[in-house]
Amino acid sequence: MKRSIRTTALIISITAISLGAAACGGPPDKDSGSTTKAATATSAKDLGGMDALVKAAQKEGQLNVIALPPTWANYGKIIDAFSDKYDIKINSAQPDAASQDEINAANTLKGTKRAPDVFDLGQSVALANTSMFAPYKVATFDSIPEDFKDADGTWVNDYGGFMSVGFDTKKVPEVTSLDDLLGAKYKGKVALNGDPTQAGAAFSGVVMASIANGGSADDIAPGVSFFEKLKKAGNFLPVDPTPATIESGQTPVVIDWDYTNAAETAKLPSWKVVVPEGAAVGGYYYQAINKDAPHPAAARLWQEFLYSDEGQNLYLGGGARPVRADAMKADGTLDEELYSKLPAVQGDPVLLTEEQTKTAADYLSKNWSKVAG
Amino acid sequence: MGRRIRRLVPVLGLVPFFGYLTIFLLIPTVAVVVGAFVENDRASLSNIRALGDGVVMRTLWHSIVLSAESAVIGAVLGAVLAYAVVTGRPDGLLRRSVTSACGVLAQFGGVTLAFAFIATLGFSGVVTEAGRDLLGIDLFGNGWLFGLNGLTLVYTYFQIPLMVIVFLPSLDGMRVQWREAAESLGASTWQFWRYIAGPLLLPAFLGSMLLLFANAFAAYATAAALVSQGSPILPLLIRNALTSEIVLGQSHLAFALALDMIVVVVIVMTLYALLLRRTSRWLR
Numbered sequence: 055m056k057r058s059i060r061t062t063a064l065i066i067s068i069t070a071i072s073l074g075a076a077a078c079g080g081p082p083d084k085d086s087g088s089t090t091k092a093a094t095a096t097s098a099k100d101l102g103g104m105d106a107l108v109k110a111a112q113k114e115g116q117l118n119v120i121a122l123p124p125t126w127a128n129y130g131k132i133i134d135a136f137s138d139k140y141d142i143k144i145n146s147a148q149p150d151a152a153s154q155d156e157i158n159a160a161n162t163l164k165g166t167k168r169a170p171d172v173f174d175l176g177q178s179v180a181l182a183n184t185s186m187f188a189p190y191k192v193a194t195f196d197s198i199p200e201d202f203k204d205a206d207g208t209w210v211n212d213y214g215g216f217m218s219v220g221f222d223t224k225k226v227p228e229v230t231s232l233d234d235l236l237g238a239k240y241k242g243k244v245a246l247n248g249d250p251t252q253a254g255a256a257f258s259g260v261v262m263a264s265i266a267n268g269g270s271a272d273d274i275a276p277g278v279s280f281f282e283k284l285k286k287a288g289n290f291l292p293v294d295p296t297p298a299t300i301e302s303g304q305t306p307v308v309i310d311w312d313y314t315n316a317a318e319t320a321k322l323p324s325w326k327v328v329v330p331e332g333a334a335v336g337g338y339y340y341q342a343i344n345k346d347a348p349h350p351a352a353a354r355l356w357q358e359f360l361y362s363d364e365g366q367n368l369y370l371g372g373g374a375r376p377v378r379a380d381a382m383k384a385d386g387t388l389d390e391e392l393y394s395k396l397p398a399v400q401g402d403p404v405l406l407t408e409e410q411t412k413t414a415a416d417y418l419s420k421n422w423s424k425v426a427g
Numbered sequence: 428m429g430r431r432i433r434r435l436v437p438v439l440g441l442v443p444f445f446g447y448l449t450i451f452l453l454i455p456t457v458a459v460v461v462g463a464f465v466e467n468d469r470a471s472l473s474n475i476r477a478l479g480d481g482v483v484m485r486t487l488w489h490s491i492v493l494s495a496e497s498a499v500i501g502a503v504l505g506a507v508l509a510y511a512v513v514t515g516r517p518d519g520l521l522r523r524s525v526t527s528a529c530g531v532l533a534q535f536g537g538v539t540l541a542f543a544f545i546a547t548l549g550f551s552g553v554v555t556e557a558g559r560d561l562l563g564i565d566l567f568g569n570g571w572l573f574g575l576n577g578l579t580l581v582y583t584y585f586q587i588p589l590m591v592i593v594f595l596p597s598l599d600g601m602r603v604q605w606r607e608a609a610e611s612l613g614a615s616t617w618q619f620w621r622y623i624a625g626p627l628l629l630p631a632f633l634g635s636m637l638l639l640f641a642n643a644f645a646a647y648a649t650a651a652a653l654v655s656q657g658s659p660i661l662p663l664l665i666r667n668a669l670t671s672e673i674v675l676g677q678s679h680l681a682f683a684l685a686l687d688m689i690v691v692v693v694i695v696m697t698l699y700a701l702l703l704r705r706t707s708r709w710l711r
Binding site: 152153154155158175176178179182241242246248249250251252253254257285288289290291292293294302303304305411415416418419420422423425426 | 481482485486549550551565567568569570573574654655656657658659667669670671672673674675676
């Protein structure tokens with residue numbers, strides 16, 4: 055749900071907040087010495103080590119995060135764990151907002167105490183806004199694979215997963231391939247998490263359908279025609295799935311990231327998750343620090359926490375694949391029990407490049423209305 | 428000098444209102460118009476040109492069809508209801524309850540309304556379940572509630588009471604004496620409606636319908652809460668342009684789309700003003 059929209063509330067709140075900010079109009083609080091230093095620190099060492107960073111962060115006392123739904127990649131527990139460990143209050147704004155909303159909020163609230171300190175973004179939004187990020191290398195930076203980080207630490211992938219099909223075995227027959235979904239048993243039952251011209255998860259769902267139907271990372275047309283067929287068969291359910299719609303049985307089949315789908319199994323035992331064979335589409339989220347973070351030390355401590363063994367295993371607890379999984383496996387710090395629970399992935403995973411994402415987005419914005427007009 | 432100041436005093440009372448208009452109507456409108464002609468911080472017509480794009484044109488058409496359908500249905504049913512109310516006693520229970528109910532229902536929109544319909548006609552809505560269990564029919568189909576047809580139904584829900592509210596004064600303006608005069612001259616009921624009441628009420632009826640059209644055309648929250656797949660109407664396309672994490676950098680297209688909407692609403696409201704002028708001549 056995260057990457058889909060609650061725009062009404064969003065527009066209203068942003069307007070209200072910016073009006074409020076304009077109305078108050080007070081000068082931003084004077085930075086304390088350590089905070090100024092934190093704003094330019096590119097590693098904990100710059101501040102005199104981890105202990106100094108913790109101290110500076112605790113002095114700030116707060117951290118603003120945005121668009122982190124509690125049920126998404128275990129963020130609910132991650133936020134609690136960080137808060138308890140360091141005694142820092144986390145203000146979690148608009149949990150259901152989309153990636154672009156995070157950037158919009160940072161721009162609208164710039165210079166105020168309410169601006170987001172850190173971002174958790176989808177690929178295209180992250181790469182289009184790197185100028186807004188502060189480079190920072192966490193202590194475990196070297197154990198993150200090269201392909202999953204910017205060399206200066208401007209952004210670092212935090213967790214990822216594969217596109218999957220989640221389904222309620224009490225309501226529909228076992229799903230073994232995407233083509234199954236075209237059958238009569240799935241009439242009015244197949245939901246996609248969001249509008250693919252808007253939300254990253256839904257976009258990857260179309261890519262997955264494309265690869266399963268003879269397309270490729272460069273050609274997503276077969277994916278769009280798959281959904282056209284799905285719609286024609288009357289099987290495509292135009293509802294945004296949420297934990298509530300899944301648990302109440304309104305969305306018996308959901309195409310979404312495996313970690314969001316997997317999170318449902320805990321609450322709905324009959325819920326199963328498959329990554330279709332030969333159509334493994336991967337995607338990683340991007341973590342970054344807001345250059346204008348009102349709490350720069352807390353923001354940096356948050357990164358340290360997310361990339362620590364503890365933070366990475368917490369992602370795993372939500373069914374997401376932590377970016378340091380391989381290194382942690384080698385070190386024996388990975389929670390193997392949780393890792394073995396991840397849905398099996400067969401075949402070579404496909405990860406879209408920025409260029410391929412762009413081409414696909416262009417095609418989608420012109421052609422998706424055929425499916426959902 | 429003193430006299431001029433005295434003449435200005437009543438105008439001073441309007442200052443807060445003009446301030447309000449400036450902040451909430453004038454500035455946003457200017458921002459939209461200017462924003463529509465800018466791209467990459469430079470003057471550009473690219474976004475205006477993008478309005479001719481197939482997807483945008485189709486969405487505009489859908490918006491117009493949806494607004495027109497819900498306005499016509501709302502106007503006809505609302506007018507019938509208003510007539511029923513007017514023929515009753517002016518201080519009767521029927522009139523009082525209908526008008527107050529309409530006052531509330533005309534403003535009942537947004538997320539609550541969308542949710543009410545989902546809970547009634549959605550996949551596991553009360554009526555849908557009853558249809559399935561008792562009659563063996565599938566009212567939900569393949570999710571028509573979440574598309575244009577669903578929007579028409581849901582919009583009609585607040586259009587009918589709005590019609591009652593805006594059309595009632597015109598019906599009230601009809602004098603019993605006119606009917607009596609016509610009857611004493613030997614006019615039949617049909618002739619009375621054809622030559623007297625009809626022509627008198629038509630401008631008000633059409634004007635109210637235009638108001639309903641504008642009301643539906645600009646509605647956003649209900650549609651946003653109901654439709655999560657695709658952007659069948661313009662307000663939702665604007666949302667898409669602002670928040671999409673797939674197709675980036677479209678914020679100025681959103682301005683252009685908003686300009687598109689302003690143009691349509693200005694046309695409708697101009698027609699409304701013209702009709703209103705005609706109506707007020709009769710109802711004075």
